[in-house]
Amino acid sequence: RLAELNGLVRGSLRIAAVTTAEYFVPDLIGPFAAAHPGVEIEFAVENRDGVVARLQRGIDDMAVMMMPPEDLPLDRQPFLDNPLVVIAPAGHRLAGRRLRLSSLAGERWLMREPGSGTRMAAERHFAELGFEPKVAMSLGSNEAIKHAVAAGLGIALLSMVAVRPPVGRAAATTAEGLEILKVSGFPLRRRWSVVWRRDRPLTIAARRFIEHLSAARELRAPRGARA
Numbered sequence: 001r002l003a004e005l006n007g008l009v010r011g012s013l014r015i016a017a018v019t020t021a022e023y024f025v026p027d028l029i030g031p032f033a034a035a036h037p038g039v040e041i042e043f044a045v046e047n048r049d050g051v052v053a054r055l056q057r058g059i060d061d062m063a064v065m066m067m068p069p070e071d072l073p074l075d076r077q078p079f080l081d082n083p084l085v086v087i088a089p090a091g092h093r094l095a096g097r098r099l100r101l102s103s104l105a106g107e108r109w110l111m112r113e114p115g116s117g118t119r120m121a122a123e124r125h126f127a128e129l130g131f132e133p134k135v136a137m138s139l140g141s142n143e144a145i146k147h148a149v150a151a152g153l154g155i156a157l158l159s160m161v162a163v164r165p166p167v168g169r170a171a172a173t174t175a176e177g178l179e180i181l182k183v184s185g186f187p188l189r190r191r192w193s194v195v196w197r198r199d200r201p202l203t204i205a206a207r208r209f210i211e212h213l214s215a216a217r218e219l220r221a222p223r224g225a226r227a
């Protein structure tokens with residue numbers, strides 16, 4: 001019966017997500033799309049600034065992000081942990097040792113571009129601790145950071161999901177050429193939320209997808225999120 005009803009839902013579903021969410025939102029869309037063949041889905045991926053701009057303009061039915069803006073009329077539902085880890089090239093001299101953040105002051109840090117939520121989270125946290133990293137370079141994507149770190153250009157704070165596949169996917173290994181450093185106080189515990197404009201009605205498809213996300217959260221928590 002439910003399958004029949006789902007099959008009757010028609011319309012479009014526009015989802016925006018920050019770049020860290022591109023590693024798992026498609027997995028969550030998959031079964032939803034299969035169960036709702038009448039719903040046409042558009043999935044946009046941007047950095048935090050880009051997603052906030054889309055929310056301002058009311059382009060999407062919902063957005064998946066870590067730090068929803070406080071100055072927009074949004075409802076939110078937190079749904080997955082997003083641990084942020086310090087990564088270094090495999091075989092880094094500090095790999096495997098227990099470290100304090102202060103011992104990483106002399107390292108070259110690679111940061112995401114201005115406008116990135118990952119960068120904002122890193123900067124806020126470092127500022128709270130009075131830690132001043134030596135920033136060597138900004139890079140415009142998680143993948144560019146991973147490659148630059150693997151190539152030995154520096155270390156970085158990145159969402160764990162960019163470095164390790166979520167539970168249920170392949171092996172529990174860290175992406176090639178990378179290592180997660182054991183830094184006290186890390187992983188930084190952050191969360192993704194799904195947010196939507198409170199001042200606009202949710203479509204049936206959007207409501208269904210939000211329910212689908214909350215049902216999926218326990219199953220698909222990224223590795224390390226449930227430590």
Ligand code: PGA
Pocket residue numbers: 018019020046047048049065066067112115116117118119
């Ligand atoms: P980013 O955002 O893709 O802009 O780094 C991550 C986030 O805000 O969760």
